[in-house]
Structures are given as structure tokens and as C-alpha cells.
Amino acid sequence: MLDQDLISETLTSALRTGGDFAEVFVEDKRSSSALFDDGRVEELTSGRDRGAGIRVVVGDTTGFAHTADLSADGLRTAAEAAAGAARGGGGGTRVVAIGAPAQDVTASARILPETVAKATKVGLLTLANEAARSAGSVISQVSARYGDSRRRILVANSDGLMAQDDQVRTLFSISCVASGDTGLQTGRESTGRTVGFELFDETDVEEMGRRAAQRAITKLSARPAPSGSMPVVVGPGGGGVLFHEACGHGLEADLVGKAASVFAGRVGEQVASPLVTLIDDGTMAGEWGHFAIDDEGRPAGHNVLIENGVLTDYMWDLLRARKEGRISSGNGRRQSYQHLPMVRMTNTYITAGDEDPAAIIADTASGVYVAQLGGGQVNTATGDFVFGMTEAYLIEDGQITDPIREGNLIGNGPEVLTRIDRLGNDFAMGSPGTCGKDGQGVPVGDGTPTLRVTSLTVGGTAG
Amino acid sequence: MSELLEIAERIAGWAKAGEQVEAFVSRDDETEVRAYQGEVESLVRAQSQGVGVRVVVEGRQGYAYAGTLDDQALHDTLQEARDNATFAEPDAFNGLGEPDGVLVPDLNLFAEELAGYSIDDKVALAIELERATRAADPRISGIESAEYIDSVYESAVATSGGLSATTRETGCYVSAYALAESGDETQTGFGFSIGRHPGELDPVVAAADAAERATRLLGASKPPSERLTVVLDPWVTAQFLGIVGHTLTGEAVLKGRSLFAGREGEMVAHPSITLVDDPTNPAAFTASLVDGEGLATRRTSLLVDGQLTGYLHNSYSGRRSGTASTGSAVRGGFKSGPGVGARALSLVPGTASQAELIAGIDNGFLVQGVAGLHSGVNPVSGDFSTGAEGLRIRNGELAEPIREVTIASTVQRLLLDVLAIGGDLEWLPMSAAGVTLVVADVTMSGA
Numbered sequence: 001m002l003d004q005d006l007i008s009e010t011l012t013s014a015l016r017t018g019g020d021f022a023e024v025f026v027e028d029k030r031s032s033s034a035l036f037d038d039g040r041v042e043e044l045t046s047g048r049d050r051g052a053g054i055r056v057v058v059g060d061t062t063g064f065a066h067t068a069d070l071s072a073d074g075l076r077t078a079a080e081a082a083a084g085a086a087r088g089g090g091g092g093t094r095v096v097a098i099g100a101p102a103q104d105v106t107a108s109a110r111i112l113p114e115t116v117a118k119a120t121k122v123g124l125l126t127l128a129n130e131a132a133r134s135a136g137s138v139i140s141q142v143s144a145r146y147g148d149s150r151r152r153i154l155v156a157n158s159d160g161l162m163a164q165d166d167q168v169r170t171l172f173s174i175s176c177v178a179s180g181d182t183g184l185q186t187g188r189e190s191t192g193r194t195v196g197f198e199l200f201d202e203t204d205v206e207e208m209g210r211r212a213a214q215r216a217i218t219k220l221s222a223r224p225a226p227s228g229s230m231p232v233v234v235g236p237g238g239g240g241v242l243f244h245e246a247c248g249h250g251l252e253a254d255l256v257g258k259a260a261s262v263f264a265g266r267v268g269e270q271v272a273s274p275l276v277t278l279i280d281d282g283t284m285a286g287e288w289g290h291f292a293i294d295d296e297g298r299p300a301g302h303n304v305l306i307e308n309g310v311l312t313d314y315m316w317d318l319l320r321a322r323k324e325g326r327i328s329s330g331n332g333r334r335q336s337y338q339h340l341p342m343v344r345m346t347n348t349y350i351t352a353g354d355e356d357p358a359a360i361i362a363d364t365a366s367g368v369y370v371a372q373l374g375g376g377q378v379n380t381a382t383g384d385f386v387f388g389m390t391e392a393y394l395i396e397d398g399q400i401t402d403p404i405r406e407g408n409l410i411g412n413g414p415e416v417l418t419r420i421d422r423l424g425n426d427f428a429m430g431s432p433g434t435c436g437k438d439g440q441g442v443p444v445g446d447g448t449p450t451l452r453v454t455s456l457t458v459g460g461t462a463g
Numbered sequence: 464m465s466e467l468l469e470i471a472e473r474i475a476g477w478a479k480a481g482e483q484v485e486a487f488v489s490r491d492d493e494t495e496v497r498a499y500q501g502e503v504e505s506l507v508r509a510q511s512q513g514v515g516v517r518v519v520v521e522g523r524q525g526y527a528y529a530g531t532l533d534d535q536a537l538h539d540t541l542q543e544a545r546d547n548a549t550f551a552e553p554d555a556f557n558g559l560g561e562p563d564g565v566l567v568p569d570l571n572l573f574a575e576e577l578a579g580y581s582i583d584d585k586v587a588l589a590i591e592l593e594r595a596t597r598a599a600d601p602r603i604s605g606i607e608s609a610e611y612i613d614s615v616y617e618s619a620v621a622t623s624g625g626l627s628a629t630t631r632e633t634g635c636y637v638s639a640y641a642l643a644e645s646g647d648e649t650q651t652g653f654g655f656s657i658g659r660h661p662g663e664l665d666p667v668v669a670a671a672d673a674a675e676r677a678t679r680l681l682g683a684s685k686p687p688s689e690r691l692t693v694v695l696d697p698w699v700t701a702q703f704l705g706i707v708g709h710t711l712t713g714e715a716v717l718k719g720r721s722l723f724a725g726r727e728g729e730m731v732a733h734p735s736i737t738l739v740d741d742p743t744n745p746a747a748f749t750a751s752l753v754d755g756e757g758l759a760t761r762r763t764s765l766l767v768d769g770q771l772t773g774y775l776h777n778s779y780s781g782r783r784s785g786t787a788s789t790g791s792a793v794r795g796g797f798k799s800g801p802g803v804g805a806r807a808l809s810l811v812p813g814t815a816s817q818a819e820l821i822a823g824i825d826n827g828f829l830v831q832g833v834a835g836l837h838s839g840v841n842p843v844s845g846d847f848s849t850g851a852e853g854l855r856i857r858n859g860e861l862a863e864p865i866r867e868v869t870i871a872s873t874v875q876r877l878l879l880d881v882l883a884i885g886g887d888l889e890w891l892p893m894s895a896a897g898v899t900l901v902v903a904d905v906t907m908s909g910a
Contacts, residue, residue: 038718040554044547047528047540047798049513062505068512068531085506085582118550141719177719177843184722184843225848227871227908228688258499260607260642262649338511375838377850381607381642381651384867386835386850407848408839408869410908438608457685459839459848459869459908 001026001154001164002052006072011158014056014079019086021057021322022079023157025295026070027337032113033147036125044118053337054078056086057319063087066338105292108285109168109196113148116197121146124205128174131206135213138220140184141177144209148197155297163297169288169443170199171432174209178216185222187215188390192432192443194290215391218403225392225407225460231367232409232456233360233395237428238372240446242453243278244348244435245376245385246413247271251280251305251313252331252343253320255380262383262414263311271311272417275353278306280315282330282346288432289346289445296332296341303329306417317343335440345435349447353423357450360422362398368458369393369400370409372431383413386459407460416453424450468629471621474516474537478623483519484541485559485626487755488512488532489618489797494582497610498589506586515797518544522553526800556783559622560756563787567752567759568743572632574660577613584661585611588637592666596639596654599674602681604644607651611637613661620757628757633659634748636892637666643677650683650866652676657748657892676831680852683864686909692827692882693870693905694820694856697889697897699830700810704895707874708740708805710842711765712791713780715803722845722874723771731771732878737811738766740775740791747807747890755792755801763789765808766878777803809896813884817899820883827856828865828907845874851907868909877902 007024014022032046051068052075063086067078125144132142148170156162173190189212193199234242250261263271272278282300284290291300296318304312316324317332320343333344361369369392376387386408393400429447464472467488474486490512497504514537515528525547529536593609613635621627638655654672656665695703715721723731732738742751742760751760756778764772776784777792780803792801821829834850841847848871855862872880885899 034550040552042551042554043524043526043800044550045526045528045799046543046547047515047530048536049530051530059502060499061503064505064507064509066509066511081508085508087503118547122550143718179719183845184719186841186843225871227869227906229910255607258607259605260640260651338509340505340507375835377835377838379651379834381649382866384834384850384852386839386869388835388838388848405844406839406841406846407871408835408850410835410850410867410869412867457867457869457908457910459850459871459906461848461871461906 001028001152002070006075007156007162010054010075010079011156013076014054014083015158017083019056019058019083021158023055023155024052025337026052026154027151029149029151031149033145034122034125036129036144038141041122041125049336051337052078054082055340056082058086061086062340064340105164105166107150107166107168111197112168113150113170113196124172124200128205128209132174132176132209132213135210136217138178138180138217139176139213140179142174144174147171153295155293155295157297161297163293165292167194167291168196169194170196172203172205172208174212176213176216178220180220182220185216185219187212187219190431192288193286194288195286219405222403222405224462225404226368226458226462227460229455229457231364231452231454233364233367233369233450233452234373234448235369235371236357236424236426236450237430237447238370239448239451240349240430241373241376241387241433243350243448244345244446245378245387246411246416247278248345248348249378250380250383250413251315253314253316254343256314257320261380266311267313269311270309271414272306272309273420274309275420275423276306276309276417277351279304279351280331280345280348284347287347287429287445288443294330294332295334296328298328298330298332300346301330315343315345317341333442335442339440342438344437344442345444347445350449350451352425352427352449354425355422357424357426360424360450360452361395361400364395364398364452367395368404369395378413385413386410404460407458410457410459416456419454420451421454422452426450465617465619465629467617468619468621468627470514470532470537471619472627474541475621475623477541481520483559483623485517485620485622487515487618487620487794487797492615493612494585495610495612496585496589497608498593499606501590501594503586513797514540515800516540516544517559517800518548519557519559520548522555522557523548523551524557525551528798556779558778558782559624560626560758560778560788560792561624562626563758565759565761565790570743570745570750570752572659572750572752574633576660576662577615577633577635580661585613588661588664588666592637592639592670595667595670596641596673599670600643600678602643602645602678603641603674605642607640607642609639622757626757628753630752635661635664637664637669639669639673641673641677643681645681648681650677650680679854680864680866683852683866685867686865688908690904690906692824693902694824694827694829695900695902696829696831697887697899698891699833700900701891701893701895701897702833702836704808705893706836706840706842708808708894710874711774712803713774713776713784715842716774717780717783720843722843726771727773729771730769731875732766732769733881734769735884736766736769736878736881738808739764740805740808742806744807747896748892749807749894751806754790755794758788758790760790760806763791775803775805777801805894808894809888810884810898812886812888812898814886815883817885817887820885820899820901821856821861822859824856825858829854829856829861830870847871847874868907871906871908880904
């Protein structure tokens with residue numbers, strides 16, 4: 001993507017006034033999307049973003065600047081701006097030599113998005129719409145989106161590292177509105193993987209359309225959600241966001257380092273039920289949060305965070321790891337070349353238990369069954385978190401009964417982790433997500449087997 | 464002529480016969496300083512720019528963008544938008560903004576003063592903010608973030624139909640997230656101060672707000688579930704109004720995704736509620752000269768004395784609804800075309816202070832913060848449920864802190880059950896102004 005000599009020169013410029021560490025991150029990203037809405041293919045959008053972000057670290061201070069100008073002049077100007085921002089002082093010339101040239105990478109995607117005709121992409125939308133509409137006349141609106149991106153990155157730093165990656169992601173989602181006597185309800189279905197157009201060899205968009213429509217139709221007969229504390233059973237793949245919020249963010253080393261996490265200083269302690277083994281794994285090929293190298297050039301890792309309930313480690317980026325004299329866990333990510341990297345999750349999941357999921361439900365006298373959780377949010381310092389239930393049902397006398405309307409669940413991370421008392425043998429990954437932190441969004445995956453939390457607060461309106 | 468407008472007009476000028484072309488060009492220069500333990504943790508100098516091109520041919524619409532402004536990229540982007548348009552299905556209402564004679568409001572959103580502040584001045588502000596937050600209360604145990612951010616933003620829109628507009632604005636703020644500790648309990652709170660240049664910022668106020676919000680939650684517990692009167696802090700009301708604003712866009716209404724679709728003229732809120740969107744109000748930090756399609760912004764009444772009087776429109780939703788754009792096209796940057804949205808919503812305020820309103824409540828809940836509001840609201844059905852924290856109200860006074868509860872109702876019920884609106888209207892860095900709002904009979908779910 002960039003000539004090796006030019007990269008060496010840029011890093012040398014970045015360190016001209018001193019500095020402990022310098023890094024160049026080059027990104028070339030092409031995206032395209034197509035939207036079907038309101039009965040027709042509404043719009044196709046495509047675009048390209050290309051540039052470099054340069055960071056210089058002096059002591060505890062980081063300076064950062066970026067440029068869309070990848071010429072020698074453009075890069076030098078950005079390098080000097082980053083160095084100035086870090087206020088190098090010191091002085092002296094340090095020449096940066098790249099250890100070994102970056103190996104050429106080939107995208108793991110089999111069918112690159114740019115090789116697929118736009119008409120073929122658009123055709124998927126029409127198919128999904130027709131299938132959703134055929135689910136019933138109560139379906140009053142259908143919106144479907146196809147999206148793909150190809151992101152090529154190159155990272156080089158003053159330690160001599162130089163690495164590249166070619167990341168292809170493909171996404172398809174459909175959402176339906178059903179109209180009935182009780183008002184309007186929505187149902188959604190989405191899939192996203194770090195693969196190319198071959199996603200659709202394994203994904204039936206018509207089936208997705210039917211499922212989304214059925215969700216909306218089912219909710220037309222939904223009762224108001226109950227309110228108060230009760231047992232909650234979360235279905236396979238539906239509850240990853242629970243762990244993402246309940247403890248994932250609190251295990252990010254940048255928040256831990258500022259004591260802004262309830263999990264700070266607790267490595268080695270029993271923080272969860274012995275059933276819980278939590279893993280963050282960027283190496284899971286094809287999953288939405290997968291990559292070969294993170295945005296600091298470190299290979300993706302398979303990191304065990306909680307093992308049989310005991311906190312084993314946090315997630316690390318380069319900066320936080322350097323401070324602690326250890327290596328990064330491959331969790332340094334950024335939204336684009338315009339952003340500083342920080343500690344982020346990749347694919348975060350709870351390993352499967354050994355119980356029959358049906359038995360978990362049968363043993364729950366009353367409570368709520370959540371098939372799909374929506375987005376969530378956590379305050380890492382207190383551990384309090386919330387997330388929405390997008391598809392949920394009542395459990396009455398050990399049986400899943402009526403659907404319930406949308407509501408939030410609220411809980412406290414450290415408390416909820418200790419209250420997981422049943423774990424199914426039916427592990428599944430959930431829907432693709434975008435995790436937001438400090439205004440930066442990155443793609444993340446999550447997964448869980450069926451599990452039960454003995455007590456969570458359901459925020460409905462029914463008594 | 465500004466450089467950006469020159470670029471936008473050049474692209475619009477490349478339109479062929481029978482083709483409508485709109486170009487949106489923007490540039491944003493940002494400085495961001497984060498302080499930690501008396502030092503600069505990070506300093507970011509960022510300039511981003513780009514172009515988005517929309518093409519409409521025979522009712523078919525295509526869009527493309529690029530994160531650079533070099534000549535080749537401009538040509539490529541137009542070509543790509545043209546190609547994209549051929550795959551969309553036609554809609555007779557598709558088209559660009561059309562000149563409507565409304566004058567651009569006389570607003571000065573650009574503070575020359577900002578350029579007079581050096582990086583050192585900005586660093587000093589961030590460090591002072593962090594110091595003041597730590598010093599604000601002995602129970603402050605740490606700082607999650609303390610930052611200064613400013614931006615110089617410039618944009619231009621030009622269309623082949625003759626619209627041509629530019630904006631230039633500055634903005635800056637300081638914000639702090641404080642951690643307060645008591646025993647082994649931690650709570651957090653934020654505070655901020657916003658202006659068009661650093662001279663308008665008050666880091667001491669931001670620090671004091673962050674410390675107060677964090678410390679007053681110490682000792683919070685989770686009460687049993689009940690139905691009670693809630694008092695929404697201005698910050699919370701503003702977030703709620705943002706959701707209401709979304710349901711009042713022509714786009715949501717036309718596509719059957721709004722609980723207010725087809726209800727024009729009906730009483731949908733308590734008669735004390737009058738809601739307007741007025742981006743021409745100079746007090747709003749989100750004030751704007753022109754919308755995302757280059758039309759002048761203007762004041763639009765949405766609810767008047769509880770009655771639904773209209774929706775917000777861009778040129779597409781206006782045309783399709785048989786009315787006209789309300790100058791409410793909004794863009795999320797150059798990477799996407801214009802949608803519809805509110806910019807500066809506000810309720811017409813009452814006269815009572817928050818303390819006076821609280822004095823009249825026997826049993827209530829002052830909601831100081833909400834979490835997960837977006838994931839917990841269904842804008843189509845109106846159901847909402849959100850995590851909440853704040854203070855109990857007993858016999859007209861603030862009492863013990865409450866945490867880890869949710870409040871739930873529907874948007875429809877909440878608007879109808881309003882008991883009082885405070886006189887404390889406050890413009891915030893979001894698309895709606897805050898004001899204290901008292902609402903009867905809301906479900907609080909707890910233990």
C-alpha cells in the first residue's frame with residue numbers, strides 16, 4: 001500500500017524531536033450498500049476512504065494526526081503534527097528501520113465484493129422483501145439492507161514492525177413492520193460475517209425475510225412486559241450482548257488502568273459462577289469481529305478472560321501493555337485511520353455447558369425467556385448495565401408462553417455473573433454488532449449457549 | 464467564493480441533460496486534548512474532508528462519496544453515483560432541493576476568537592478541568608476522562624437546479640467524567656461546558672456538575688417496583704424529545720414507522736405541550752444556516768397546545784406528502800445523503816423552578832440519568848423502557864439516591880400524562896433543549 005522507504009522516512013520524521021514510540025497506520029477502505037425500503041430499491045451508495053494516521057508517544061502523552069494525502073509531503077506534515085502534539089522535546093535523530101517487509105496478504109474472502117455485479121446484490125433485497133411480504137397481509141412495511149466493505153490496512157512502528165491485512169465484511173439485514181389492532185410491531189433479522197459474497201452460499205435471505213416478518217407478527221399479540229426482578233433465561237446466541245456489557249467492557253485494560261472498572265485489581269478472584277468461561281477471540285475465522293491483525297499490527301488472539309468463574313486476564317492494546325511490560329492481546333482497534341486505537345473486544349463468548357436447554361426452561365417456574373437481546377450500554381465504573389429485549393416471552397409453569405412487548409433489562413455486571421446457575425449445551429453465535437466506545441464504532445461478534453440468570457430486573461409496565 | 468462551494472458548484476455543473484446532480488462538500492478541523500493526572504494523555508489534530516454526490520435520473524437515485532477532494536476523486540465519485548442510480552428503482556418524488564425563496568437566517572455561528580487560542584491554551588483548559596474536577600469534592604476518587612474538544616466546520620451544497628449554499632461554524636466544549644468513591648462503592652457523573660470559542664467555556668462549572676452528579680448517587684440502592692410521578696431532569700427530557708422528534712419526521716410517517724402517522728390535527732399530548740423545531744434560534748448550539756440540501760433553515764411547529772400540527776420534511780418527504788420541505792434535511796457527514804431530522808427542538812417552558820416543582824410532589828423520582836434509551840424505545844409502537852438513576856422525592860424534598868431501576872411507559876402516554884413543565888429551559892449539545900418535565904404514573908421497575 002505504501003513504499004517501505006517512505007514508511008521508514010515517515011517514522012523517522014515522527015521521532016525527529018524525540019519520542020519513545022511512533023506508528024503509521026494506513027487504511028484504504030471501500031464500502032458499498034444498497035437499501036430496499038417502502039416497496040422499492042431506494043438507493044445504492046458506495047465510497048472510498050483512504051489515509052494514514054500517525055501517532056507519537058512520549059512518556060504518558062500521545063500525539064496523533066492524520067492525513068488523506070499519502071504523498072511523501074503529506075505524510076511528513078502529519079508526522080510532524082503528531083510529534084508536535086506529543087511535544088517531543090529531547091531531540092536527536094533516531095532512524096527507524098523496518099525489520100522485515102510486510103508479507104503480502106490475500107483477503108480470506110473467496111468472492112470479493114467488487115467482483116459481484118450490483119444487480120446481483122440488489123436482487124437479494126428484492127427476494128427478501130417478497131418472502132417477508134408473503135408471510136401475511138399484516139406486514140405493512142419492509143426494509144432490507146445489503147452492505148459490504150473491503151478494508152486494507154498497513155501498520156508500521158518504530159519497533160520495526162510492519163504488517164498488513166485485507167479485511168472483507170458482508171452484511172445483510174431485514175426489518176419488518178406488522179400492523180394489527182394493537183398497533184405496530186417490528187421484527188428484525190440480520191447476519192454479518194468477515195467473508196465476501198460467499199456469505200450467501202450459506203445464508204438464505206428469503207428465510208431471513210420470513211423470520212423477520214414472523215417476529216413482527218408474533219409481537220402483535222404481545223402482552224406488556226412484567227416489571228421487577230425475576231429469573232431470566234436467554235436463548236442460544238441471543239445473550240452475548242449480556243456479557244459484552246455485564247463484564248466485557250469492564251475487562252478492557254484502559255478502563256481498568258484508570259480504576260474506572262469494577263473488575264480492576266481482581267485478577268485471580270472468583271468473579272462469576274463456576275459455570276462461566278468467557279473468551280474474547282479475534283481468530284474465529286469468518287466471525288463478524290474477526291481479523292488477522294489488529295489495528296496496531298498485532299495478530300488476533302484467543303484470550304481467556306474468565307475461566308470457571310475466575311478472572312484470568314484483561315484485554316490489552318499496545319500502549320497499555322507497554323506500560324505493564326507485557327505484550328498486547330491483539331485488542332487494539334480503531335474505527336478508521338482518523339482515530340486513535342484503544343482496547344476493544346472482538347468476538348466475545350461464553351463456552352457451552354452440558355445441560356439440555358429444554359430442561360433449563362422446564363425447571364423455571366416463572367420468569368422471562370429472551371430469544372434476542374437488542375443493544376445495550378454499561379457504566380463500567382459501577383457495573384450497572386441495560387439492554388433491550390427485542391424478542392421475549394413469558395415463562396409460566398416451566399413453559400414458554402405469550403410473547404411480551406419490548407422493554408429493557410437492567411442489572412449489575414458483577415452481581416449477574418454470580419447469578420448464572422444453568423448453562424445449556426447449545427452454543428451459538430449471535431447477530432453482528434457494532435460496539436461503540438468514546439465515539440468509535442467497530443464490528444464485534446458475540447455468542448452464548450442457553451443460560452439462566454436467577455434474578456434480573458425486567459423493565460416492563462405490567463404489575 | 465469559498466473553496467468548498469467552488470468545488471460543489473463545479474461538480475453540479477457537470478450534470479448532463481436530464482440529470483440532477485447535488486454535491487455536498489465538507490471540511491472539519493478538530494483539536495482534542497485529553498488530560499489525566501495533570502498531564503496530557505492524548506492530543507489529536509485532525510482534519511477531515513470529503514465529498515458526497517447524489518444523482519437523480521428519471522426518478523432513480525444514486526449516491527457516492529470520497530474522503531478526498533482531488534480532481535480525479537470528484538470525477539470518479541460523480542461517475543459512481545451515476546452508475547449506482549441505474550440500479551435503483553424509480554420514484555417520481557425523488558429529486559433535489561429546489562429554491563423556495565426562504566431567506567437564510569442572520570446568524571453568526573463562527574467565532575473568529577477560536578483562532579486566537581493556541582494549543583497550549585487548550586491544553587491548559589483540559590488540565591484545569593481535570594484538576595478542578597478532582598478538587599471539587601473529597602469523595603472524587605478518579606477521573607475517567609477530562610477533555611477539551613473544538614471544531615472548525617465548513618460545508619457547501621450546490622445543485623444543478625441552482626441551489627448553492629455554504630456554512631461555517633465553530634464549536635468547543637470541555638467535558639469531565641468523574642468517579643466518586645465511598646467505602647467500596649463507586650459512582651460516576653459527568654459535567655460539561657459548551658461554547659463557540661474557549662472564552663465561553665467554564666471548566667469550574669463542568670467540574671462541579673460532574674462531582675455533584677457522581678457524589679449524590681453514593682449510597683444509592685434499588686427500591687421495589689411501583690408506579691409514581693417522575694421528574695425528568697433537563698438532560699433527560701432533551702434525550703426523550705430527541706426520540707419524539709424522530710417520530711415526527713416525514714420520512715418515518717410516510718414509511719409507516721411512526722406512532723404519529725396519520726394523526727395530524729389530533730390531540731396527542733397534554734394541552735400544556737407546545738413543541739417547535741427552530742434551528743434559527745441563536746441560543747441553540749445546534750443552530751444552522753442551511754439544511755443538508757442547501758435550503759434555509761426555519762422554525763417549524765410540531766405540537767401546539769397538545770395538538771399535532773405538522774411534521775418535519777426534506778424535499779423528498781415534503782413533495783411526497785403534498786407539501787414542501789421544512790428545511791429539515793440532515794446529513795451524517797458526506798458519506799450519506801440527506802435524511803430528515805430535527806435540529807433544535809424545544810418545549811415552550813413553564814415558569815416554575817425544578818425545586819418548586821419537586822416541592823409539590825409527595826412521592827416521586829427525580830431522574831438524573833438514563834441508559835439504553837435508544838435500545839429501549841420502539842419508535843413504531845411507542846413502547847419504551849430505559850435504565851434510570853437519580854433521587855427519590857419524599858414529601859416535596861429530595862431524598863435517598865436510586866440506581867439500577869428502569870422506567871417504562873409509552874411515548875403516547877408520557878406526552879399525555881405531563882403534569883408540569885419547568886421554567887428552566889437549557890440548550891444542550893444535542894438536537895433538543897432540556898427542561899424539567901413532571902410526568903404522572905410511570906412504572907419504575909426495581910427489586
